[in-house]
Amino acid sequence: MIAAWRAASPGRSVVLLEKNKKLGIKILISGGGKCNITNGSDIRMMLKQFEINESRFLKYSFHTFTNTHVLDLLHEQGVETYVREDGKVFPKSHDAEDVVNALQRMMLSAGVDIRLNASVHEISKNEKGIFTVNLESESIQSVKVIIATGGMSYQKTGTTGDGYSWLKKLGHTIVQLRPALAPIYLSPVPPTRWQGTPIRDCRLMAVCGKEIISDWHGDLLFTHLGISGPAALEVSKKAFIEFELGKLVSLCVDFFPEKTNEQLETNLFADITSNANRSILTLTEQYVPQRLAEYVLLHSNIDGIKKLHQFKKEERQSLVATLKNWCIGTVKEIPLDRGEVTAGGVALNEVEPTTMESKIVRGLYLCGEILDVAGPVGGYNLQAAFSTGYVAGESAAKTTLIVERVE
Ligand SMILES: Cc1cc2nc3c(=O)[nH]c(=O)nc-3n(C[C@H](O)[C@H](O)[C@H](O)COP(=O)(O)OP(=O)(O)OC[C@H]3O[C@@H](n4cnc5c(N)ncnc54)[C@H](O)[C@@H]3O)c2cc1C
CATH class of the missing domain: 1.10.8.50 (Helicase, Ruva Protein; domain 3)
Incomplete structure (x- = not known):
């Protein structure tokens, strides 16, 4: 959602495809429904919570789109927040839905075409560099694609690991998927x-x-x-x-x-x-x-x-x-399915940390839990998704998106 909002902000044509009938189901169940949005500590301390290779990879995105940026955006949308003594940041309403609604409003005002019940089956790229994104009854073509399909735990929320198989087919290495925070x-x-x-x-x-x-x-x-x-x-x-x-x-x-x-x-x-x-x-x-x-x-x-x-x-x-x-x-x-996060995922050395573009498939961007990143409890995983999403959206928007629907 952050990636789509950011990519659309300069006026690009962006379609967000979500297989569920609702946006942000993972966010809705996060923090026991209260949503621990991020952490209030400084960025260096936040990065220290990750494994050393993860923290190196996240450094650029965490500094580009910080916890303060996330909170400023939410505040602009009328979502008041507070920092708990342990550093965890929550909406004052204790209602994760407020966060999802704010993200939805941001996307709509940036002009994102949000499509629900839109399950992507496959993504391929032709020799001209155009991606085809196949849904059940239509295909969408684009020169840029951002994959943000999350991990493989809590599969009932929609995260069934679809992105891993697309990326494997496209030549990416998927580091063994493992439960974390389980x-x-x-x-x-x-x-x-x-x-x-x-x-x-x-x-x-x-x-x-x-x-x-x-x-x-x-x-x-x-x-x-x-x-x-x-x-x-x-x-x-x-x-x-x-x-x-x-x-x-x-x-x-x-x-x-x-x-x-x-x-x-x-x-x-x-x-x-x-x-x-x-x-x-x-x-x-x-x-x-x-x-x-x-x-x-x-x-x-x-x-x-x-x-x-x-x-x-x-x-x-x-x-x-x-x-x-x-x-x-x-x-x-x-159990992997009971993990709040999936460890493992797309190998970090195959993704450019300053753009989130794939080094294997140009024009393809990755962000969030699909990457081989898994932080501890405390708002770090949502922040990782927000920060990498922002950088992916911003970089993807740098070239004109050509979207042409094939019915
Ligand atoms: C119970 C629980 C509590 C948590 N609490 C917190 C917390 O308080 N704070 C925190 O920082 N982190 C928390 N997390 C972790 C955090 O929610 C995730 O790390 C974060 O949501 C990952 O964001 P993402 O955008 O990468 O993926 P997700 O938020 O999982 O979003 C991926 C989206 O892609 C969609 N999708 C998947 N496949 C397809 C397809 N083929 N076609 C179309 N759409 C598709 C899914 O339906 C889903 O909506 C929690 C996780 C769980 C399970």
Whole structure:
């Protein structure tokens, strides 16, 4: 939508083809329907959130069309926004629809011909350099095409990965598609009692052998098949890479990432001496969510019915060891379709970062999630789509578009 708006702004003739009957369905479900539009941090900090090769690729577009530019445009359209303490930016209305409506208004006033229920089946280019875009009942010809078909997750929203196959046919390399920001299904499946239980402010570690391959400080949530929530989503991308290689990846929780084992033991000891007649289970429930306490004790080989005055030093140390490193299971599956983002995609070295033009097929531009870019939670992925979309639209508009419909 940003690419279409930008390409049409200098007066070019632009057609936007959207297979759904509505625009921006991904945006409508983003941020739980509230749409975390972008992040309020400065551009250098934003770029640091991406892998180094991604950040190099995005540098030009992020500096060309910044988070401030995005927000200024939305403000012009009457969408008020605010920055949360954690840097995430949302519409004040908490309604993602306001963002989509604003983008639609921008496109309409720039003269974009928006066609809904317009599913593209194929894109080809002839020897004269003209592209043919095939829809169900018509073909559109153009000298420039921008592909912004997104990733391959949440396929019900329309992102079924169509663009990857067109681009593969046109000679592009598609880096293996992988889930990112996805829930993690565990083996064994968590006990039913844990479902819906959050662990707040923990450190989740994905461990392979003795190595922590990824970790994240934040909340996690037990689901019926495993874990979700920000911490799980953030470690999913790297956990998947090792899991795909056939390695056993364990997920372990540190309930108190800010405390050392010694500090935690001192805290426990103080609580024990203040009320020696309580049970060990009651004390443990003070430290971990109630529904998890008996399992934490089981893992530590401690009988929770015992009174605190019977709590031996080695048992206390065992409990502390579990609180700092509780293995909740191993990866069973990380489903691509449930990922908020698809990692992998069009190889970045095949796209010109200052124009978003394909280096393989001239006149073809790519932007958004279809590229091999996947940022963390925090508004970074929409910003990547907006920034690359802007640059693609602007560059595509630099030569006259010839659009001729073949009925
Ligand atoms: C549940 C969820 C929550 C998210 N929350 C956030 C968030 O709060 N903040 C954030 O920054 N990111 C968030 N993301 C990620 C973000 O939404 C995407 O990275 C971003 O929308 C990608 O933009 P895009 O334009 O590349 O692709 P998309 O927004 O996916 O748009 C691609 C469009 O192409 C259309 N299309 C596909 N194939 C065809 C075809 N053959 N013919 C015609 N049209 C076609 C699709 O229908 C779709 O509308 C979230 C993602 C999900 C799934």
